[in-house]
Amino acid sequence: MQIEVDYRFPTGVNAEKQAQVIALGQTVGTWDASFAYREASFLAHKAEVVNIENRTDGSALATVRFPVANVEGDIASLLTMIFGKYSMAGPAKVTAIRLPSGYGQRPKFGITGVRSLLNTPSRPLVMAIYKPALGLSAADHAQILSKVAGAGLDIIKDDEILGNLHSAPTLERLKACRPVIEDMQQKNGRSLLYAVNVTGKASQLLAQARQLVAAGANALLLNVLSYGFSVLEALVADPEISVPIFAHPALAGAWCGAPDHGFSYSALLGTLFAHAGADAVLYPSHYGSLPFEAAEEFRIRDALRSRNVFPVPSAGIHPGVVPRAIADYGQDVILNAGTGIMDHPDGPAEGVRAFFEALEHAEPGQSFELAQIPAGALRRALEKWGTP
């Protein structure tokens, strides 16, 4: 199988012509008589336009098929080929990328592996984010963790903007939080994953990741688009990184937010993040205030799950969203809440409990009507945030 890419061109662009420019310009380029003896070699690298679909809204969708031999089986060389120079040529949006199933990497853990680590075979997982994002000490992190861990939280992550800062160095955060995780493991026979944010220049980041894992980190968080796909791929390929990697979508709006430029969110956060080998991918949900369509969210969900990658809809997630999330996702989903847990009126532990109560009340035959919810964490959450 080859690589197929759909490009959408807005009204007024000659899609057929532009697709041909891509097929030639993004592969071999032109050659002349002096290289005529190499023609077979050039043709083996040339892409071809396989479809042009003119749409009723005036836009057009062109499908270009590229030889796998042009790239290195990774995402970075793929990006350069399919959109490197051409991205600067005028309006065009990459709406879908179809890769051979063997292209790229598989997650080392993914849905099944993360479930196995947490000894939780089937229900949705509940994930929190340390808040406030900046200004907490390492000890503050441990204090927050002890509250939410006691309430049964599955996963917690650093805020993506919290790097290796003087006010709370990464290794110190981990060291402060490890005893809480170990304590919970002893009490409940069950782990809690803390996805520690790995940062820095690529060489430092890879060394830091190994150091963190050696010091007991049981999950990592990476801002893939800030640091680079090649960094995610190196982490996935590294045998010392024996923990799941949570991929954060920071900066994705700069790549995907525009109507006629860049990538669709599903091509980037779905297809490419999955083929890079992330174990779980965070992305904006349509439950909150972000301008995000349900259909696009579900394309991400399906692209991830097709490769055993855990979907992690984020932003706007609070206990009141749970029934809709279950309807949309079923069980294989990580419900990731920042303020939706930390800002519960009765504190973070009650925020976690509200999610687990919500999971019970979202089951078939149960009611999610406020009047039917007994006094407690969920009721308090619904009184604050309502249901979407």
Next chain:
Amino acid sequence: MQIEVDYRFPTGVNAEKQAQVIALGQTVGTWDASFAYREASFLAHKAEVVNIENRTDGSALATVRFPVANVEGDIASLLTMIFGKYSMAGPAKVTAIRLPSGYGQRPKFGITGVRSLLNTPSRPLVMAIYKPALGLSAADHAQILSKVAGAGLDIIKDDEILGNLHSAPTLERLKACRPVIEDMQQKNGRSLLYAVNVTGKASQLLAQARQLVAAGANALLLNVLSYGFSVLEALVADPEISVPIFAHPALAGAWCGAPDHGFSYSALLGTLFAHAGADAVLYPSHYGSLPFEAAEEFRIRDALRSRNVFPVPSAGIHPGVVPRAIADYGQDVILNAGTGIMDHPDGPAEGVRAFFEALEHAEPGQSFELAQIPAGALRRALEKWGTP
């Protein structure tokens, strides 16, 4: 000095409100009474809105000032802070980023260092790109190089889409080309830089770069946005990478091409590439067919030169452009041509000679009128490509 970022919001967006969302949401986030004792710490991390400029076209420019203590002195953590999550919140474009001069890295070579390596203190440098991009063997590369090197070329680079492919592995290309470079060095007492494209997963890429330099590579090429800023920064910081790094803008249109999303080209390819430590930065010129404004190109030029980084306007560069390029750039510029050299009617060597003739004819007191140009390489180039 702190970090200042200008965000442009289109008509209809409440810029004041959104700027406040950025200042709080992209830094500390919210905190409540339970962390009141840490208020001073939170305030030390919070950004502030320092200006709102409402423009006559209905758009607004908001300036937000961020504490340097929030980031790690690199580009990746900066990107996450200034636009990570917020990029997904709706239309907004980062039009300018003002960093403390000590922020990030300085080029190891830059304009002065590259000139010194080439023993060419003052004139514009002439750079070529191997073409066709894919399908040539390593021996073909050496054959092309011997033609252009004999004509006095200063720099040549791989096409950015040519990675470490089976048809011409990177190390083989270098090994085939090294003898040509050494031969020229012996004949002319002067080097020629070959910027070899480094690719792969981050760990492999860094190892490959060291291996290439050890094997005699005297320059490297990196697709910064495909592989990640953290990879560029690691290369710059690596003492074994004792050669200039040419930064390619592949994918920049996905970050910068949209009117109301992403980044301005000058913020990304000017400010951020320069502070990451690139020695020379390629970017689209306004001389060719790419939709690129002169004013934006000159902002890139100035951002690069302010840190001794060589500007490399590319695309649409041919000998006929030289007088305009000299008027726009003066001497500190690298004129980078792909087809503008390789597709000269009389071959690549004549393509190089046409550039050097053009540099002579572009000097004060000389004429660039076709009628005044004697028969030869330049005249043939002007007959093919004209002047812009």
